[in-house]
Amino acid sequence: MRVIVVMGVAGTGKTTVGALLADALGIPYAEGDAFHPAANVAKMSAGTPLDDTDRAPWLDAIGEWIRNRAGTRGGVVSASSLKRAYRDRLRATAPDAVFVHLTGEGPLIEKRMAARRGHFMPTTLLDSQFATLEPLQADEVGVAVDVSGTPEEITERALAALRRLPTP
Template sequence: MSTRTARFGVSSQRVIVVMGVAGTGKTTVGRRLAEALGLPYAEGDAFHPAANVAKMSAGTPLDDADRGPWLDAIGVWIRDRAGRGGGVVAASCLKRAYRDRLRTAAPEVVFVHLTGERALIGERMAARTGHFMPTTLLDSQFATLEPLQADESGVAVDVAGSPEEITERALAALRRL
C-alpha cells in the first residue's frame, strides 16, 4: 500500500467508481479522490463512443444497448487497474445491472454514489460549460437511477457543500468499508 493510500486507510487494490446522475460532480470528486489516494484517474465520458456523445448532445437519453460498449470499455480499464494497484473512474452507473456488469471485471470494485437534491444538481449542471450533457436530460437520469443496495460494496455521499467537503466525506466513508 502506498504511503498516501495507507494514510487515508483505503486499499490501493480497489477500483473506485464515482457514480451518480449528471451534474453531481463525478469528475471533480473523482479527480480529487484519485489525487488524495495517489491513484490513476479515468474519466468515464472518455469511454463513450462518438455515437453516444452525439445522441446525448442532441438531448436523447441513452438506452441499455447504447451503454453496453461503454460499460465494457470501462470494465477493461477496471480489470487492468485492479491488477496494477487500483484506480478511480467516474461513470454514472445509474442501474444495478450496470454496476453488476462492472463488478464482473474485478471483485474489488467499490462505488461512491454521489447523491443530492434535484434542484441543487440542476443548478450546478446549468452552471457548467463545455459539457455535452444538456440539463434537459437530468430528469431522465433521476428516473433511471437505482441507488446502491445494501448488498453492494459502496457508499452514498451527499453533494451539498464544496468539492473539498464532498471529497473528505467520501474518503471518510471509504475508510469505514
C-alpha cells in the same frame, strides 16, 4: 488497492470528486465520459437519453480499464452506473470494485449542471437520469455521499466513508 467507481446522475460532480479522490489516494483517475463512443455523445448532445444498448460498449470499455487496474495500484473512474445491472457488469471485471454514489437533490444538481460550460449533457436529460437511477443496494459494496458543499468537502466525506468499509 481497490478500484473506486464514482457514480451518480449527471451534474453531481463525478469528474471533480473522482479526480480529487484519485489525487488524495495517489492512484490513477479516468474520466468515464471519455469512454463513450462518438454516437453516444452525439445522442446525448441532441437531448436523447441513452438506452441499455447504447451503454453496453461504454460499460465494456470502462470495465476493461477497471480490470487492468484491479489488484494492482487501483484507480478511480467516474461512471454514472445508474442501474444495478450496469454496476454488476462493471463488478464482473473486478469483484472488489467499490462504488461512491454521489447523491443530491434535483434543484441543486440542475443548478450545477446549468453552470457547466462545454459539457455535452444538457439539463433536459436530468429527469431521465433520476428516473433511471437505482441507488446502491445493501448487498453492494459502496457508500453514498451527499454533494452539498465544496468539492473538497465532498471528497473528504467520501474518503471518510471509504475508510469505514471492510477490506476485501
